[in-house]
Amino acid sequence: MPTLELYTTPYPPFSYAAADGRIVGMSADVVAEMARRAGVTVAMHFDLPWARALAVAQEQRDTCAFSVARQPEREALYQWVGPIAINKWAFFGRPDFHGRVDTLEDAKSFRVGGLRGDAKARYLADRGVNVELVPDDRMNATKLAADRIDLWVSSLYTARDAAAGAGLKDLKLVLVFNEAPSYLACSLSTPAETIARLAAALEALRKEGFVKKAHELHGSRFGW
Numbered sequence: 001m002p003t004l005e006l007y008t009t010p011y012p013p014f015s016y017a018a019a020d021g022r023i024v025g026m027s028a029d030v031v032a033e034m035a036r037r038a039g040v041t042v043a044m045h046f047d048l049p050w051a052r053a054l055a056v057a058q059e060q061r062d063t064c065a066f067s068v069a070r071q072p073e074r075e076a077l078y079q080w081v082g083p084i085a086i087n088k089w090a091f092f093g094r095p096d097f098h099g100r101v102d103t104l105e106d107a108k109s110f111r112v113g114g115l116r117g118d119a120k121a122r123y124l125a126d127r128g129v130n131v132e133l134v135p136d137d138r139m140n141a142t143k144l145a146a147d148r149i150d151l152w153v154s155s156l157y158t159a160r161d162a163a164a165g166a167g168l169k170d171l172k173l174v175l176v177f178n179e180a181p182s183y184l185a186c187s188l189s190t191p192a193e194t195i196a197r198l199a200a201a202l203e204a205l206r207k208e209g210f211v212k213k214a215h216e217l218h219g220s221r222f223g224w
Contacts (some may be wrong), residue, residue, distance in 0.1 A: 004042045004194065005063045006031065006184075007053035011137070012161045013218035014067045014085055014182065017046070026157075026218040027067040027085045030202070030211055031184055034081075037201035040194060049135045051117025054185075061189040067182035069119035074185070079195045081202060082183030085215060088156035089120045091174040092163070094144060101151070101175045104129055110150035113140035120153050123178065141166035157219060 008015040008028065015025040023044045035042045048056065057065035058077050067085055068074070091101055091112070101107050107129050114121030114131040121131045132149060134140055140152045141159075145168040152159065156176060163171045186195060205211055 001040065001194070002062045004035065004040050004186075004190070005060070006042050006044045007048055007057055007063070007065045008044060008046065008067070009048075009050045009053060009137075010046060011067065011155070011158055013157050013221055014087070014155075015046075024218075026215050027182060029214040029218070030084045030205065031066055033210060034084075034198055034201040034205055037204065038194075038197035040197060049117075050115060050137075051135065054117055057185055057187055060187055062187075062194070063190065064184050064186035066184045068185040069180045070183050070185075071119050071122065073122070074119075077188075078185035079188060079190060079192075080183045080185060081195060081198045083181035084184055084202065084211070085182045087180050087182050088176055089123070089153065089178040089180060090156045090159070090176045091151045091153055092144070092159050093151055093172045093174045094147065094168070095170045095172050097150065097172050097174065099150065099174075104177060107151060107175075111148075112151045112153055113143050113149035114153045115140070119180065120155075120178075124153060138162045138166060141168055144168060 010016055013025050014027040015023055018024045053065045057063050070080055104127050112129060112131045114133055115137040116133040116135050121133060124131050141163045143149045144152045145166050160171055
């Protein structure tokens with residue numbers, strides 16, 4: 001069986017580099033273990049922008065991406081295995097942000113930064129929120145720190161770490177607006193047998209409590 005190529009992006013706590021260089025995290029641990037249980041050899045990659053990773057996982061055989069939100073417009077583009085994790089989507093601002101954002105309608109009055117190819121940005125755009133897009137989500141933290149955007153749409157789990165890396169010592173949680181399950185998304189040309197084996201292994205891990213433990217372990221390190 002060919003090696004399954006897995007593309008992800010630095011997105012703590014879902015996927016991030018450990019001190020020894022391994023890709024670990026809430027999603028990465030689950031994907032790695034379910035592949036091991038399924039007898040599928042995998043190679044994980046951090047080296048592509050997220051939008052490109054999604055395109056490669058759509059186009060190439062024996063290729064997948066994670067963690068991917070399963071949106072209606074993506075449904076027919078991939079074979080899906082999951083959920084492997086649950087993500088919470090939120091708006092963040094600088095500590096001195098005093099605007100009132102209780103709904104997505106309120107967000108339309110502000111400059112919003114998001115990630116190109118990301119489901120959160122697409123979700124907002126579909127609802128009339130104008131989002132300035134960048135290829136790396138950490139760039140949004142830098143833009144927020146420099147007051148080039150008012151709000152940053154990111155994950156409740158990932159934003160604080162990215163903000164610290166951009167030199168933004170404090171971050172204001174403005175609004176949690178959606179909760180979305182994350183999946184392993186594989187190309188349509190990836191063998192159905194591989195997908196079935198991965199899905200069966202994931203179900204076993206869920207019943208054993210492995211998925212919950214991975215969520216708690218990594219979520220406790222990066223959660224809000």
